[in-house]
Amino acid sequence: MTDASAQSELAGIEVAPRHVAIIMDGNGRWASARHLPRALGHRMGVEAVRRTIKAAMELGLEYLTLYSFSSENWSRPSGEVSDLMKLMKRFIQRDCAELHQSGVRLIVIGERGNIEPDMLRMIEDTEKLTEANTKLNLVIAFNYGARQEIVAGAQRLALAAQNGKLDPNLITVENFSEALTTNGHPDPELLIRTSGEKRLSNFLLWQLAYAEFVFLDVNWPDFSKDHLTDAIAQYHMRDRRFGGLSKQSSAS
Ligand code: IPE
Ligand code: IPE
Numbered sequence: 001m002t003d004a005s006a007q008s009e010l011a012g013i014e015v016a017p018r019h020v021a022i023i024m025d026g027n028g029r030w031a032s033a034r035h036l037p038r039a040l041g042h043r044m045g046v047e048a049v050r051r052t053i054k055a056a057m058e059l060g061l062e063y064l065t066l067y068s069f070s071s072e073n074w075s076r077p078s079g080e081v082s083d084l085m086k087l088m089k090r091f092i093q094r095d096c097a098e099l100h101q102s103g104v105r106l107i108v109i110g111e112r113g114n115i116e117p118d119m120l121r122m123i124e125d126t127e128k129l130t131e132a133n134t135k136l137n138l139v140i141a142f143n144y145g146a147r148q149e150i151v152a153g154a155q156r157l158a159l160a161a162q163n164g165k166l167d168p169n170l171i172t173v174e175n176f177s178e179a180l181t182t183n184g185h186p187d188p189e190l191l192i193r194t195s196g197e198k199r200l201s202n203f204l205l206w207q208l209a210y211a212e213f214v215f216l217d218v219n220w221p222d223f224s225k226d227h228l229t230d231a232i233a234q235y236h237m238r239d240r241r242f243g244g245l246s247k248q249s250s251a252s
């Protein structure tokens with residue numbers, strides 16, 4: 001959130017979220033409830049991703065960040081991990097070509113060291129291809145863990161300090177933010193998690209410091225534009241104080 005939009009909110013002016021982040025959870029439970037394999041839940045989850053990207057564009061969001069695979073998801077059975085990798089590859093190859101035509105910029109955040117070389121190439125090529133697009137910044141958190149991201153950021157700053165390029169006393173919230181993989185992205189104003197779980201599961205721990213949280217009981221494959229619109233409506237009803245006073249108190 002910029003200082004200007006924080007000020008507008010404190011003044012009681014309704015500001016639309018620029019950035020919505022989503023923890024897309026509940027694919028497995030969606031499938032189990034229907035006596036279907038978990039893989040099918042993940043496939044239907046990709047359909048929900050397509051609907052959500054379209055809805056985000058229609059609603060005029062600038063940034064949509066989707067948590068697609070966490071650093072900890074490697075601990076799932078290898079068959080499930082390989083299903084998820086195949087779906088990600090297919091999404092980058094097929095969907096992103098189409099999304100490029102609609103003006104979507106793809107940005108992938110997360111650890112890249114242990115991603116298969118052909119997948120990595122695909123990601124890098126698509127990021128390059130779409131880098132000038134401005135309709136929507138689609139950020140996919142893939143092989144992502146917020147603690148790992150924060151540690152990598154701290155290492156980057158420590159190295160700069162060791163090389164004499166940075167005075168440790170001049171490390172600020174701003175330059176720490178710049179050392180993260182989300183450098184340049186506005187912080188999400190709204191976080192949505194589906195499936196009824198109420199936890200962050202190592203997602204954007206730094207960036208969500210002042211986000212509003214909306215937890216929905218729907219499983220991700222059933223997520224629709226209506227859910228996104230309702231979550232944004234809930235966000236608008238919140239009194240965002242940023243450590244200050246509520247709109248009513250500051251007016252009196
Ligand atoms: C979200 O659905 C997809 C990923 C985490 C990759 P889950 O697979 O976590 O579904 P549940 O939580 O088991 O229902
Ligand atoms: C979080 O969901 C990760 C993604 C949605 C990609 P998980 O299903 O992995 O989270 P936990 O294990 O319930 O905390």
Ligand code: MG
Binds near residue numbers: 025026027
């Ligand atoms: Mg889950």
